[in-house]
Amino acid sequence: MEEKKILRPGNYEGLTTFRPPLCYELTGRSFELVMDDGYFHELNFTDRKTLTLKITEQPVEFDVPGNTPHEIPETIPHTYSYECLKADETTYFVNFEEDDAPTHTARSYVLDLENMLVTAVRSFLGANPRLPRMTTTRFIFGAIRRDDGTLNDVRHGYTTDLAGKAIHWNYARFDIVHVYSSERYFRVTFSKERIEKMRRDFPAPPEGFVMPVYEDDNTMVKIKDHLYLVNLSEFLLCRRNGHGNSLLFVMDLNTLHDVGRSFGTNGDWGDENYTLGAFGELFDASDILAKDSTYYIR
């Protein structure tokens, strides 16, 4: 009998096989980001691989008691190696390692050039004394200054739109169902095929064993209609094995395609910060949604 021909893709790290080619459209462009934490972020994409970031204080806006006007300190731009992926025609996901930060730190920007809005995300290790390899992730919203100097008043913002939805994401070597069980938590399940394979590969659990619902921390931000920024933080995994990553995705619910990055610790206890991509399909997870949470009090 003739043997079946098998072609195999190249070897790519973790979830990177389906990552789209890097986008160089921002090369040569500069943006002034007016962030709501009171700082300007000046982003300058000097070439296909390098950007500079200069962060300076914004001047005091209101003359209120206790505010002492002061000279804004001069800051210097920092140079970083970045990667950029397109989330849709006018939305760019930019990610880089802050290699001059005291701990392993990732900074990401979602630049929404349709609405001239930005969401900045910073993840870092070391904030948790008991679990030093647990990631901490902070979001800052802001606006991108338009050519005429004006700013959009609205912002990207936290949303409940995804609560109750589930998507089966395929990353080539790995597929998983993310069930967005509420605006704060996500659950994990797998496709029928994956569960059957797991049952084939692993011995049957003891009689009476009930598989717990895996549930963990989730932050959801609406970028625009159909486009969402989601951060999954693996607190529960960290409590079990000592490291918990931040998985950040910009997902398009119309096209069921996402781009993003994984940040934290890899399987060899090294630092991890890489960009990724996946294809999805909506998934009926009503049985998972109907179950009581096992790990978190509701």
Next chain:
Amino acid sequence: MEKEKIILKITGQEEIRPYHIPGSYELEGQSFYLELPDHDPLSLHFGRDQVEYNGVKVPYTAVKCEDSTFFAGFDGKLLLLDAALSRAVLTDGSKLWTNFDQKEPVTAGWETPIRFGAYLTLDVAFGEKEITIAGETWPADYIQYSDTQCLALIASEEGGLVLVLNLDRFLIYTGIGGKILGGGFIKFPEEE
């Protein structure tokens, strides 16, 4: 499934849409002069939404397939362009022209499911001069333009479906009749 129905599904003309890939503007401002054997020379100057094609401006769309490789559609034609090498594959839906140094197609004899859209997975079998999708066979032309990149033209009455296969990442891109349809992925082979 009938032949016509298969093409309608892949091209998204019937309820199921292929995975949309965000368009790329990276060709904006770039010009190319391509000499393709058996074809008139091609002069291209890309703007943001229009390409000046042998002196005539027409709308175009493009997606980025690899670091310097773009798949563009305009004026009833599809162009797979390596912008760094100025090498390309051009088709009008019936025939392929290329100035790539071609390699032996690695797909001949390969069968795999391909996900063309969120709810459309079809079995595809690649031959030497044909392609079988969901059990139906069409004549096909292949151009293997690098070790891991291949373009297949399916000569069909519906206008010539083009599949661009990135066998390094197992990604695909589709187009028909001068339009980029979208992308998808090749099912990853089970680990031994």
